[in-house]
Amino acid sequence: MKAAVSQQRSLLELAELDAEIGRIEHRTKNLTEQRALEEAQAGHREANDQLAALQIALADIDAQIAKFESEIDSVRQREDRDRALLDGGTVDSKQLTELQHELDTLQRRQTSLEDSLLEVMERREEVAADQDRALAEIDNLESSLSEAQSACDEARTHLAQLRHQSLSHRADLVARIDEGLLALYEHQRARAGVGAGLLQGRRCGACRIEIDKGESARIAAAADDDVLRCPECSAILLRVRASQA
Numbered sequence: 001m002k003a004a005v006s007q008q009r010s011l012l013e014l015a016e017l018d019a020e021i022g023r024i025e026h027r028t029k030n031l032t033e034q035r036a037l038e039e040a041q042a043g044h045r046e047a048n049d050q051l052a053a054l055q056i057a058l059a060d061i062d063a064q065i066a067k068f069e070s071e072i073d074s075v076r077q078r079e080d081r082d083r084a085l086l087d088g089g090t091v092d093s094k095q096l097t098e099l100q101h102e103l104d105t106l107q108r109r110q111t112s113l114e115d116s117l118l119e120v121m122e123r124r125e126e127v128a129a130d131q132d133r134a135l136a137e138i139d140n141l142e143s144s145l146s147e148a149q150s151a152c153d154e155a156r157t158h159l160a161q162l163r164h165q166s167l168s169h170r171a172d173l174v175a176r177i178d179e180g181l182l183a184l185y186e187h188q189r190a191r192a193g194v195g196a197g198l199l200q201g202r203r204c205g206a207c208r209i210e211i212d213k214g215e216s217a218r219i220a221a222a223a224d225d226d227v228l229r230c231p232e233c234s235a236i237l238l239r240v241r242a243s244q245a
Helices: 005-029 032-088 093-176 179-192 213-221
Strands: 196-200 236-238
Touching (some): 005 093, 005 179, 005 196, 179 196
């Protein structure tokens, strides 16, 4: 196949543009901003899970407090009833002894319940403080999450703009390249991922393999408008200066 040097220069520009488009697409799929966003989202979820656990713990503690308070109230009511009986003077000596014994038991029970209630209330203060810290942390994480989301959106928008501009430029280039040369390039690109590469010394710019001396001599002897292929990867070898592309 023959192709004018100007056509080969346009093809080199297309190959370099396709490589740039590939880098843009790779960056889009592997955004550092996306990883930062995912880390922020994971931290936010973890913090919310911890907050939910603390809220459940507080609810359990409040239930224990309500239970102790109810039991203490019941003990006090029983004490009030027994004291009323004692003060009424209507009980015999046996009943009096039983009531006094019961009052002693009730007082010990009340003291035990009040001590337990105090311990639970102290625990509630600790958990409530943990909850306040968790809420403050979530506020900070939400701010970080918002910033990470904005950075990710901005990066994607920028890359989308670059890709759009590159594809527009590509369409202009494709329109200027001979159909046969373009078809050969596209076929090779579909097969190997790279359709053409600049020959740099004896090294193929597509596969980066150095061509042996015999093949290099054949390539050097070829006419400028000959379309040559790399003997290693079959990509189109472009013998034009990059600065002229």
